[in-house]
Amino acid sequence: MTPLWQREPVGVVGLGLIGGSLGLDLMAMGAQVRALVHRQATAERAAQRGLATEVSTDPVVLAGCGLVVLALPLDRLLDPDPALVAALPAGAVITDVGSVKAPVLRRWWELLAAAGDGPAPCRFVASHPMAGTARAGVEAGEPGLFRGRPWVATPEAGTDPAALEAVRELAEALGARWLCCDAEAHDRAVALISHLPVLVGAALLQAANAGGGAEAGAALVRALASSGFADTTRVGGGNPELGMLMARANRAALLEALGHYRHSLACLEAMVAGEQWSDLQQSLELSHQLRPDFL
């Protein structure tokens, strides 16, 4: 059967990096895209950029959509505008793009149940397209952002299989690699490989700043920092609000990840302090061997 995104208009809520890129690709594939944005200036610029067929600040624009993608930041996903929830077409498949899944899933199942959906099967599919650049806002969207990147869905026993299939068809049409896993497993994994690196790199910047001291020392540390330091701190020096929102939404898993990290670092430090040089080399050898698995 023709995929849902081809049969019925697709709603996109938010036209930042993810929503805008989604709009560009869907438009290029001939889909009808109806976008809801917060500000009139964004609506005008989005129309100029061709991110959607129709774009409006009025939630009524979503009427008639068979599939709605909530491309909103985590805080607005977890505390959505009641007018948005009320405007979602009855029976439409709803998905999101948040980088933390368990709290989003819980929140939206409650919201839809309260809005009259009643018991499962639930038409809300929690999902996470893992595509990012440093850019944000209405200028950030770019064609082909999802191609070759993982798009993780976290269905539960109550998820409507047809809704899950509709989101899978969308993700695969965009060229993403489709993966399904448990929401808690997803959140633990992203805590380790995405949220922990933010704190690890942020702490390194602050340590280099504090350790360099004032004046000559501080200037020397800055003059000698090279590409290795730049790479290690890239995500740690990223968007502060985004970093905070991810930590807040994924607090428990992030604290667990920090526990693992503190332990690993303490072992390395103990080897340096104890002058256990062959142990240190073996431990660095383990890290060296692990890294290709993560690329």
Added chain:
Amino acid sequence: MTPLWQREPVGVVGLGLIGGSLGLDLMAMGAQVRALVHRQATAERAAQRGLATEVSTDPVVLAGCGLVVLALPLDRLLDPDPALVAALPAGAVITDVGSVKAPVLRRWWELLAAAGDGPAPCRFVASHPMAGTARAGVEAGEPGLFRGRPWVATPEAGTDPAALEAVRELAEALGARWLCCDAEAHDRAVALISHLPVLVGAALLQAANAGGGAEAGAALVRALASSGFADTTRVGGGNPELGMLMARANRAALLEALGHYRHSLACLEAMVAGEQWSDLQQSLELSHQLRPDFL
């Protein structure tokens, strides 16, 4: 006056990444390059690659050099072959390229004093060209490696000013940015911006491995790791022997840097644990603002 490297043959001890690149640039600038290597196979390949005018495994090749660059790994700089020390021409300016300066400086001043140089001014100039790639060995040398990169010298009160000047002329001819600072200040700075990132990234790889657990969890963590994780762990997953040698030679400064790092990370962790979200965002904002200073 014509720089020393143009007037007299330049000795290069070791033809790995640094020594080989040095040889290529010096040869291109018309210098006489006499290289000492450890193995006959290296000597043959170095001659094929045109890394030096003469290359030999016999220290006698250094006879007649006015300037000798010790392009050796840290362990061999700190515990050099007595035959090498004996073969250094009397009066020649000697410099090294090690990434830790205070122990190398101490060691070589003792060695040269014991070899008959007597009291200062000392013709040994401790220096550190901060140019690196992931490559090593006789194939690694490349033209233009030093261009635009810092080349730090750490002279002391007893350093012969003419020797320092000869090394500066060499560094600047290679296009490097010349900097002088105190050896201890250099070692504290590189502990923060070069040696600490190795341990920070190595610990992150081990935490992601441990935190992912077995089977499905481990596979998921690996599948979801993206460019942010790859960048944060690039130097941490690098050459284990190099990482160990740097830690061993710069142990005190590295432990001090780790102390700063542990403090910065503990502050961030306490904000997550204590749900101090506005403090966390402010702290991440500080890291965000600091990073451009280090690029």
